[in-house]
Amino acid sequence: MTITLNGQKRELPAPTALASLLETVGLAGKPVVVEHNQTALLPREINTTTINDGDVIEIVQITAGG
Numbered sequence: 001m002t003i004t005l006n007g008q009k010r011e012l013p014a015p016t017a018l019a020s021l022l023e024t025v026g027l028a029g030k031p032v033v034v035e036h037n038q039t040a041l042l043p044r045e046i047n048t049t050t051i052n053d054g055d056v057i058e059i060v061q062i063t064a065g066g
Helices: 018-023
Strands: 002-003 008-011 032-034 058-062
Touching: 018 032, 018 058
Parallel strands: 002 058
Antiparallel strands: 002 008, 032 058
16 A cells, blocks of 8 residues: 655555554654544554555654753
């Protein structure tokens, strides 16, 4: 299946858990904000959300600093 991840087309096996995608891109366990099809997800929803063909995912890593 093809999804859009942070503006880039990406091929994934169907269906894919969002938590697995975060592992694939090296962000598992890190503080992130995830938007799935223009809807911001709560942190607890990351483990229960499945990505389907054509979905649009935006991931922003939260960092501290000044």
